[in-house]
Amino acid sequence: MTTHRSLHPSFGPGRPALGFEPIVTLADGDVRAHEAVITTDAPVGFGVTRGGAFEYVLGKVAAHLARQAPGAAVAFNVTLDQLLDERLPSLVGEIAERAGVEPHAFLFEIDATLAETDPSGTRSAIERLHEDAWSVTLDRIDAARSPLRTLAVLPVDMVKIDQNTVHDADRDRLEDLTAVVATARWLGIGTIATGISDLPELAAAIAHGYDLAQGPIFGEQLPTSRLRGEATGPAL
Amino acid sequence: MSDGVSVRPPTDLRAALHRSPLAIALIDLDDMRLLEANAAALRTIGLVPEDPLPGTLDEIFDPETRAASKAALEVLAADAIMAFESRRTLRSADGTPFDAHLWVRSLRSIGLHAALVIVAPYDGVDPVDLESGVPATRLDLGGAVAVGSIDLELRILSCSADIAEILGCDPETVIGETLTARVHPDDVATLLLGVGRAVADEHGAAMHVRARTADDGYAGVRLVVNPIRGTTAARLGFVMTAESAERGGDARIADLERHLWRIALEVETAGVAHGVQRVPDADTVSGIEELSPRQWEIVTRLLRGERVPDIARALFLSQSTVRNQLGAVYRKLGVHSQSELLALLRGRLDAG
Numbered sequence: 040m041t042t043h044r045s046l047h048p049s050f051g052p053g054r055p056a057l058g059f060e061p062i063v064t065l066a067d068g069d070v071r072a073h074e075a076v077i078t079t080d081a082p083v084g085f086g087v088t089r090g091g092a093f094e095y096v097l098g099k100v101a102a103h104l105a106r107q108a109p110g111a112a113v114a115f116n117v118t119l120d121q122l123l124d125e126r127l128p129s130l131v132g133e134i135a136e137r138a139g140v141e142p143h144a145f146l147f148e149i150d151a152t153l154a155e156t157d158p159s160g161t162r163s164a165i166e167r168l169h170e171d172a173w174s175v176t177l178d179r180i181d182a183a184r185s186p187l188r189t190l191a192v193l194p195v196d197m198v199k200i201d202q203n204t205v206h207d208a209d210r211d212r213l214e215d216l217t218a219v220v221a222t223a224r225w226l227g228i229g230t231i232a233t234g235i236s237d238l239p240e241l242a243a244a245i246a247h248g249y250d251l252a253q254g255p256i257f258g259e260q261l262p263t264s265r266l267r268g269e270a271t272g273p274a275l
Numbered sequence: 276m277s278d279g280v281s282v283r284p285p286t287d288l289r290a291a292l293h294r295s296p297l298a299i300a301l302i303d304l305d306d307m308r309l310l311e312a313n314a315a316a317l318r319t320i321g322l323v324p325e326d327p328l329p330g331t332l333d334e335i336f337d338p339e340t341r342a343a344s345k346a347a348l349e350v351l352a353a354d355a356i357m358a359f360e361s362r363r364t365l366r367s368a369d370g371t372p373f374d375a376h377l378w379v380r381s382l383r384s385i386g387l388h389a390a391l392v393i394v395a396p397y398d399g400v401d402p403v404d405l406e407s408g409v410p411a412t413r414l415d416l417g418g419a420v421a422v423g424s425i426d427l428e429l430r431i432l433s434c435s436a437d438i439a440e441i442l443g444c445d446p447e448t449v450i451g452e453t454l455t456a457r458v459h460p461d462d463v464a465t466l467l468l469g470v471g472r473a474v475a476d477e478h479g480a481a482m483h484v485r486a487r488t489a490d491d492g493y494a495g496v497r498l499v500v501n502p503i504r505g506t507t508a509a510r511l512g513f514v515m516t517a518e519s520a521e522r523g524g525d526a527r528i529a530d531l532e533r534h535l536w537r538i539a540l541e542v543e544t545a546g547v548a549h550g551v552q553r554v555p556d557a558d559t560v561s562g563i564e565e566l567s568p569r570q571w572e573i574v575t576r577l578l579r580g581e582r583v584p585d586i587a588r589a590l591f592l593s594q595s596t597v598r599n600q601l602g603a604v605y606r607k608l609g610v611h612s613q614s615e616l617l618a619l620l621r622g623r624l625d626a627g
Contacts, residue, residue, distance in 0.1 A: 072591065112591060143569055146591050172569040172600050174591040196593040227587060227594025250588070 057099055062114065062231065062253045065245050072112035072146065074253060075100045093121070094134060097145075101138035109139075114146040116178060119153040122164045128173055146174040148199070151181055151189055158192050165194055176231070186219045190226070197229035202240045202254070220247050298394040304352035304381070305388055307332050307345070319375070319394050321367035329368075337364035337372045343419070346436035346446065348379070350422050351390055353433055354503060356512030357381050359422045361437075365394075421515040424503065429454040429470065432510060441496060441517045443489035454513075459485035459493050466498070473500045473511060486515070494518075562608040570604050573597060577613065578620060 059073035077096065097115075104111055121127055127147075135142040147168065154161040154177060165175045176197040180186045190198065200216055223230045232244035235254030244252050298315035302308070309328045317324060320335060329335055336344040344363050350356055358380040365375045378393040419441050423434035430453050434446045442449075454470075455463050462484040469482035480500055485493040495518040500511045566574065576586045583601075587594045601613065610616045 114591075143590070169596050169599060171567055172573070172590070172592060172596060174596075176591075194593070194595065196587075196591060196596055227584065229588065229591065229593070 057096065059103075059113065060253050061257050062251050063257050065232075065249055065252050070257075071251060072114055074114045074148070076115075094130065097131065097134050098138065100145075101134050101140050104140045104144060105138040110141070110144070112144050112146055114148050114176060116148045116150065119149065119157060119161070122147070122149050122154075123157070123160050125167065128168060128171060143173060146176060146197075148176040148178040149195075150178045151186070152179065154193060155189060158189075162193055169194065179233075180216075180219060186216065187222060190219060190222055190228070195228060197231055197251075198223050199231045199233050200249075202232055202234045202236070202244065217247060220249060224248065300392045300394065301382075302332070302348065302390045302392060303388075304348070304390055307348065307352075309335075310389060316392075316394055320365065321369055321371070326368070335365050337366050340364050343436040343440075347420075347422050348390065350424065350433045350435050351379060351381050352388070353424070354381070356422045356424060356514070357501065357503060359420060359514060361420045419517065422512065423515070424510050424512050425454055425470075425500070426510050427474070429466070431457075438515070441515060442486055442494060457487050459487070461485075469498070470500055470511065473502055483518075565607045566604060570600050570607075573600050574604060574616070574620070577601075577617060 058076050060076060061070045062072045062074060063069065064071050075096075100113055100115070104113060117127065128142075131145050132142040135145060149161065168175055174196045176199055177189065177193060177195040178199045180189065180198050180200045186200075198219065200219065220230050229251065230249045232240075232247070232249040232252040233254060235241050235244055235252045235256045237256060240254070241252065241256055293313045298313065298319045300312040300316045301310040303310045308331055312322075312328065314324050317326070320329075322328075332345065332348070333341060340363060347359055347361065351359065358378075360376070360378050362374060362376050364372050366372050376395045378395075380391050382389050382391055419437040421435050421437040421441055423438070423446075424432045426432055430451060431449050434449050436446050438444060438446050438449060449457065454466060458466050465482050466484055469480045473480035482498050482500075484496060484498060486496045488494050496515050497518060499514045501513075503510050503512050563571075572590070573586055576589070581589070583594050583597050586592075587597045590597070601616075605611060605616060608616065608619060610619055
């Protein structure tokens, strides 16, 4: 992943910065959504923030959407605790409505490693979110952790597979990941290749049949001030 | 809006308009003003995006042909026709007149009382590449194009001012008259057969007839009649052109029909119509008020013809999540399948 710049001056020097990474449709190159990340030394999902800080960051994202890209979809990571918290959808809904954006513009992501620590709780949480058709993505599926079993247990809407895990995987694991993509397609689940940094990786993602992709090759993480100019794809 | 139909332009409507390489404008058919114009359209009339839109269409139409230009739009506004194509003289912001070729299509059939206008300056140079599927400007209709509507008894309900150029008569004088009385007695059978074919096939039918002129002579004209969809009253729109001395009438009509159909294609290509939802009012179907906004969005996408995989992709959901939501919708509305659901909602639209 390339350097992620400080993106939100209001966080101030030395504080975490907010950024948006484009998620692109491989079929036509359109920007479909962005992932909101917080950057300290390295980008992380802002689910790492808790309590009031989480609400603050989410409010910032919602405000940016309202001002600069109404209709845009933004994915963000949540912790397992946040996912299991029954108040999560109402909290997100309230913040979105306060900012004047469509609540379902927010797409939840849960790290696969976290989800696997409590599969039944995660499943229940996802089912609860699905009652109002919130989108849930399983992030960072790990080639070393029986991804097919995870996919069979968790009724997610999309899966993310990091290209780095593809590079590092041995032949068997690579076949597992290929099977994940094929299984996801069979289940009607969207697939996102992440961490795409060069053309060979992009070609591999297209060859493997991923629906969407994100990563440095699609441009550096968008500073909030540039979101308007980039936010012209069909979903934005 | 009336008829149990409401218009909910999606948030990406403007974005789609402004992405198009074609010069496209939307006209509000209620008060005849520009709703929106993309940069290419603004450039055509000598404006830039920062400039305010002209307050009325009178500022755009050349005074000499303003009446005819407005009359054609009024016929469109009355749902008498769905589309027309014509060459008009427009005025730039600095007052300079210029000829433009207009493709005009009502968006009524998708629930919006507005017209989409594609403008191509008629400067003899194709501004866009035909290979890419966007329109050329080298289509010279050569004369006036009268548009109007008739009911199933062939009574003329409305007619644009261009009829004066074709038949020499005031449009007001032909309103209420039947087309059978307007055409030569020997051509009545042709007319009836053509209209019958259009009604039976729900498709446009073209015919060659002689129409009575203001001085009681007859002029050869070509008529294209089209059933009007999306309205409650049964009627047909017609497009009348004078026969061209230079070109065969059949070729003229074929051109006209082809280009009328191409408007629909261009609307789709431009992506402008995509996302405009024609949906029943919430109080017209029992149970609709119980649907969540998310379920309502899925239902309206279904009504627009999107399939479950398309909806899933658009909403970042798995297909099973969408199907589960549809299952909940079925329970709330008391239906058991997608076809029953669509029949129920479309039934309400048609009844409206």
